[in-house]
Amino acid sequence: MIDFSQLVVVIGKKADNSIVTMLGSGFFVSNDYRIATARHVIGNEYENLVMLLPHISNINQYQDVSDNTCKYANAKVLEINPITDLAILKIEQSGLIMTPPISSLDNIKVGERIGIFGFPHCVMGRRVLTYHETEIGAKMLLESSGIKAKYATLNLQTRPGQSGSLVFNPMNGDILGLLIGTYAPDSGVNIAGINPYELNQTSYCISADHIREML
Amino acid sequence: MIEIEKKPLEDWYEVLKPYQKSVLEQLVERYGEEKAAEEWITAMGPVQTATFGGDTSNRVNQKMYWNRLKDEFDKFICGHSSYKEEQEKLLSSGKLLGPGVVSSLATWIAPAVGMPPSIIAPALVLLLYIAAKISVKAYCATKNF
Numbered sequence: 001m002i003d004f005s006q007l008v009v010v011i012g013k014k015a016d017n018s019i020v021t022m023l024g025s026g027f028f029v030s031n032d033y034r035i036a037t038a039r040h041v042i043g044n045e046y047e048n049l050v051m052l053l054p055h056i057s058n059i060n061q062y063q064d065v066s067d068n069t070c071k072y073a074n075a076k077v078l079e080i081n082p083i084t085d086l087a088i089l090k091i092e093q094s095g096l097i098m099t100p101p102i103s104s105l106d107n108i109k110v111g112e113r114i115g116i117f118g119f120p121h122c123v124m125g126r127r128v129l130t131y132h133e134t135e136i137g138a139k140m141l142l143e144s145s146g147i148k149a150k151y152a153t154l155n156l157q158t159r160p161g162q163s164g165s166l167v168f169n170p171m172n173g174d175i176l177g178l179l180i181g182t183y184a185p186d187s188g189v190n191i192a193g194i195n196p197y198e199l200n201q202t203s204y205c206i207s208a209d210h211i212r213e214m215l
Numbered sequence: 216m217i218e219i220e221k222k223p224l225e226d227w228y229e230v231l232k233p234y235q236k237s238v239l240e241q242l243v244e245r246y247g248e249e250k251a252a253e254e255w256i257t258a259m260g261p262v263q264t265a266t267f268g269g270d271t272s273n274r275v276n277q278k279m280y281w282n283r284l285k286d287e288f289d290k291f292i293c294g295h296s297s298y299k300e301e302q303e304k305l306l307s308s309g310k311l312l313g314p315g316v317v318s319s320l321a322t323w324i325a326p327a328v329g330m331p332p333s334i335i336a337p338a339l340v341l342l343l344y345i346a347a348k349i350s351v352k353a354y355c356a357t358k359n360f
Contacts, residue, residue: 011269023269040260041269044280046331077331083238085260123269142261145254146245147238151261163266184265198265213234 001115002173005059005129007099008117008166010052011037011089012072013045020050020070022127025118025164026089029175029211031096036211037164038180039080039087049075051091055127059117063128070127079214083144084206085180088214102215103174105152105207110136114154114176114205118165132156133170137202150207152177158203167205177205216355217292217302219347220313224248227340230314235337243341252341256281256334280330287324288342293355298323317343 008027012020024041028034035051042049050072056063079088108114116132134156141148154167158179165179181204184197224243228236242251257277260266291298301323305312317339321332328335346354 038260038266038269040266043269044330044334046325046333077333079232079234080331080334081234081238082255082258082260082334085264085266142264144261145242145258147241149261163269180260181264181266195265204261204264210234214232 001059001131002168002170003059004117004166004168005056006054007097008119008129009035009054010119010122010127011035011041011075011164012050012052014048014050014072020052020072022052022119022122022125022161024123024161025166025179026051027117027164027166027175027178028097028099029088029102030215031099033091033093033097034078034215035075035089035091036178037087037089038178039082039085040181041164042077042087042089046077049077049089051075051089052127056129059129059131065126065128068125081210081214083147084149084210085144086178086206086210086214088211100168100173100175102208102212103169103176104209105136105139105150105177105205106209107174108136108169108176110138112136113170115168115170116154116156116158116162116165116179117168118158118162118179120159120162122161124161126161132158142204149210151180152205152207154179154203154205155201156203157199157201158182162203175208175211177208178211180204180206216294216351217305218311218351219292219343220311221347222313222344224344227314227344230317231337231340239337239341248341248345252338253281255338255341256284256330280328283328284324284330284335284338285342287327288339289355289358290360291320291324292346292351293358293360295360297327312343314340314343
């Protein structure tokens, strides 16, 4: 398995007292430290955004969930596409970082395996970088304001905190897309903050083409 | 009073990134200029999609941001005192406002709107074009502060 533990990060918001609230996942997409995430992860925030620096040196390390300390870097919003729900952030760091090629859902077939790295439940204060593997269930065009973009259905249930996760090709490490959410029409019912329609066993991923066009 | 250059929309698009231009062209074709600007500001990704993280803003809240953007834009263009310093800076150059002002204008009004300049800028392109098309004087004649 390819270890993306140094490239997949938590996006957070810093309060005046330096307490950081975790908002979701993101990952580096360029060697000058630009980060892709879902726009809804940052909402309309732009002055107090931070990226939490990796808390482990490799994915096989035990992650101490009682450790609520973190190191962070201030993140600036460079680009937002509200139609595709994507955002590009940047942190200031010296040197360069190696990032995998940005590919596309065009380059993987339905039924083929994909890997996902993200932080499920980080919005509830739990920071555990987690790896999932599943397959592409379908390719779709989804619409926002009448404009269509390329997405895939992943045969996996995901939970809050995973928006912005890296979706990649485990065969070569190429970036295929970014996890956005799941199909869930309004049910009119809310149980502990969950719309029961969200509990289907699939998730949506937007094609990395839409990230590339913003860089 | 501030005056804005009358230019074709294609010229205004030149200050945008290719992906922003592509989206705005499609929105304008479908909705017209003003509604396209509103769609850009209020859009929240694909429909019927539950999102897993981050801000809990919904479309109702985004509409509030659109209203704020319109208010701040009108104040700026129509000479409201809250932007006196910035207006004087622009007027002292003696030039008509053109596409080059979009970035600065987005930065100036972003704090009052509560959104990043990078999302405001494409909407400003359309709003500036609209105001220029009917002339600033006519545009501001209906505004009350």
